[in-house]
Amino acid sequence: MDIEGFTEYHELINFLNNGQFDELQFKEEKIELAESKPVYLPEGFRNISLGDSQLAKSIRGYIKKRGFSLEKFSRYGIGYGTSGSTYGYLIIPFYYKGQLRYYNARNVIGKGPRYNNPDKDITGLGKQFIIFNHDALEMYRSVFICEGALNALTIGDRAIATMGKAISAFQVNELLKSQCERFIILLDPDAKEYAINLAFKLVAYKKVKVVFLPDGKDVNDLGRSQTLKLVYATRYQSYQELISIRNSLK
Incomplete structure (x- = not known):
């Protein structure tokens, strides 16, 4: 849907039922994990x-x-x-x-x-194979995703950090296979597109909420209580709603 620009599932179904894909090649993405x-x-x-x-x-x-x-x-x-x-x-x-x-x-x-x-x-x-407070993924049903460890520590035990705004395939896989059911994405204000892209990778399998922080403020700058106010004021988003949010950023 993302690649073809579809906004409705029925468009995707019609495309898959009627399309000819003989000329296309699909390659499985492989992740090499170095031995720790x-x-x-x-x-x-x-x-x-x-x-x-x-x-x-x-x-x-x-x-x-x-x-x-x-x-x-x-x-x-x-x-x-x-x-x-x-x-x-x-x-x-x-x-x-x-x-x-x-x-x-x-x-x-x-x-x-x-x-x-x-x-x-x-x-x-490398840091692409690292998640701060990884154990939270197996301990809580709802987990906050931040960029840096200090931001995650600001939120508390239910927050993890990905060590940057560009989330690796390995990190995404760790999120998907975890017991956690709901993710609240709290990347820094300059990473809005990265936050939306991460949400697209998760939304088919988990409930996802992308929360945009005020410009120039990360989670630690805002503090826990102000950040949680923004979280509670934002609802979980569907695939279609994420499409609308992404389009509004352009």
Whole structure:
């Protein structure tokens, strides 16, 4: 329907019943999943609740400024780097069924790139094979999809993060095969088309709600309560409604 520009299912049925497809070739999409390797937190890692240095105080000040609970972050095993290439970075571990699979290192203090995540050579997995809080997909019927881990942490235990607006085929497959029944898509405001495209891939199998955030504001900027107000004010969308939303973006 998407490729042919149909808006009604009966148009699709007529097309399939009457069409000649001999000249077309359909290829199965294959996803290569590299073998994961044991992952360890970087040298110098310290839990967010530990340490009395100026570095520790600055990192904790940043966390509080973003509206997070230090106690909650401590329970999640979130910490910071005290030496080496992750000095001054907030470090967020990614666990799958209790096993560390990846970590997100975000620059908070000092110089260096904004993110300093582990290389694929270390983990065996690129970020296209990673979902933050993956376990939520098997624990809850409704799950929020965000771009970054801090946005997911703002929402709480029922939120995951895809580590970017471009969702990989592997990540989509993880969403589709999960026990979760409803997805609320909360990508950043500059990713509206990516959000709609993700919804199209899910809507035939799951209930889907695309929520558009105000320009220049992500989930953490808005805060949990304001984001949830937008969520509750938006209903779940059908395929036809997603077509209309996509057309309105052009």
